[in-house]
Amino acid sequence: MTGNDAPVVHPKYLGPDTWLGSWEADLFSLNKHSIRWLNPLRGALISTVVTVGGLHFGGAAVGVPLGVGTLFAAIADVDQIATRRLRTMLWATLWLTVATALGGIGSLSLPILMLIAIPVTAACGYAGVLGARAAIAGVLTLVTFSAFTFTPMSAEGIGQATLLVAAGALIQTAGTVIAIAIREPKALLAQDSAPPLRPRLNGHTGLQDDFVRHAIRLTIAMEIAFSLQYFFTDIHSVWIPITVAWVTTPDRHGTVTKSVGRIIGTLVGVGLVLLAGWLTDYSDVMLVIAFALSAFLALVMLRANYSIAVVGVTGFMLTMFAIAGDNLEVLGTDRILDTAIAAIIVLTVIMIVLRVTAQHDEQ
Numbered sequence: 612m613t614g615n616d617a618p619v620v621h622p623k624y625l626g627p628d629t630w631l632g633s634w635e636a637d638l639f640s641l642n643k644h645s646i647r648w649l650n651p652l653r654g655a656l657i658s659t660v661v662t663v664g665g666l667h668f669g670g671a672a673v674g675v676p677l678g679v680g681t682l683f684a685a686i687a688d689v690d691q692i693a694t695r696r697l698r699t700m701l702w703a704t705l706w707l708t709v710a711t712a713l714g715g716i717g718s719l720s721l722p723i724l725m726l727i728a729i730p731v732t733a734a735c736g737y738a739g740v741l742g743a744r745a746a747i748a749g750v751l752t753l754v755t756f757s758a759f760t761f762t763p764m765s766a767e768g769i770g771q772a773t774l775l776v777a778a779g780a781l782i783q784t785a786g787t788v789i790a791i792a793i794r795e796p797k798a799l800l801a802q803d804s805a806p807p808l809r810p811r812l813n814g815h816t817g818l819q820d821d822f823v824r825h826a827i828r829l830t831i832a833m834e835i836a837f838s839l840q841y842f843f844t845d846i847h848s849v850w851i852p853i854t855v856a857w858v859t860t861p862d863r864h865g866t867v868t869k870s871v872g873r874i875i876g877t878l879v880g881v882g883l884v885l886l887a888g889w890l891t892d893y894s895d896v897m898l899v900i901a902f903a904l905s906a907f908l909a910l911v912m913l914r915a916n917y918s919i920a921v922v923g924v925t926g927f928m929l930t931m932f933a934i935a936g937d938n939l940e941v942l943g944t945d946r947i948l949d950t951a952i953a954a955i956i957v958l959t960v961i962m963i964v965l966r967v968t969a970q971h972d973e974q
Contacts (some may be wrong), residue, residue, distance in 0.1 A: 872917045905924070
């Protein structure tokens with residue numbers, strides 16, 4: 612296996628003295644070789660036009676699902692090789708669509724949500740065994756599932772949100788297909804097949820496997836996050852499970868790095884958006900420009916530096932809801948608080964579960 616089908620690499624075990632490892636270096640390092648400009652620019656422009664148009668003509672019920680579909684499909688396409696881009700984006704569209712429907716169903720009641728969340732979270736956590744690209748798809752699927760559990764929807768509303776997410780992702784995919792057809796038509800026609808499934812699953816089925824343990828840790832953390840989300844009255848507490856989904860990785864080093872990076876990126880992102888809003892009196896033009904720049908920053912920096920990418924994701928989410936009519940200052944405060952809560956949940960669960968599994972291994 613090569614490229615994006617290579618398995619996720621992570622330490623098998625890190626002792627207490629290497630709990631943090633070299634996370635500071637990873638946090639502030641910049642992988643310049645992974646930076647691409649053209650594809651992120653196109654993805655950001657498509658996301659902006661589609662999302663802002665949806666928010667303007669249909670409000671949050673239309674614009675938010677379109678925004679999720681367009682941005683997440685673009686994220687799934689980041690740094691993918693040309694011959695696999697169409698396949699990757701179509702698979703991402705499928706899983707984003709399924710996740711939206713399941714999230715909508717989960718929004719009907721807490722028992723339903725907690726029941727559905729177990730297999731969904733476990734599957735998304737285990738997906739990394741199929742490769743790095745599958746791990747990204749698993750994270751995006753879980754984030755999408757979480758995003759649509761924050762408010763009860765009717766059957767009609769669930770169907771509408773599901774179709775809009777699919778539409779947004781397909782629009783982004785169409786933009787990618789057109790770009791490939793213009794620049795690399797042979798790559799579009801030379802779609803390669805995925806590696807066989809069974810060899811990638813071999814040896815990853817027991818409790819000793821890191822991916823199985825990751826799925827267990829992630830499921831526990833998400834169940835706690837969903838419980839807190841349900842009992843909080845503010846609908847934006849949905850950012851607690853969303854953040855848990857983003858930062859939890861198969862190894863503690865990566866999780867610590869992403870948790871700290873998430874907090875730093877969120878603080879900077881909220882600060883920049885609020886500063887821009889204060890300087891421009893929260894004008895609609897400022898919100899749209901901030902939205903576009905945030906989407907571009909998230910896409911261009913996703914593989915280069917996670918903390919900077921979080922600045923973009925934070926700006927994207929804040930401005931999207933602000934364009935829909937929410938108070939930007941309240942959104943920013945909630946975002947910071949919920950991010951901190953999510954980081955505490957993740958790190959606590961990791962410490963407890965790793966201690967239990969370490970004792971189990973010794974026996």
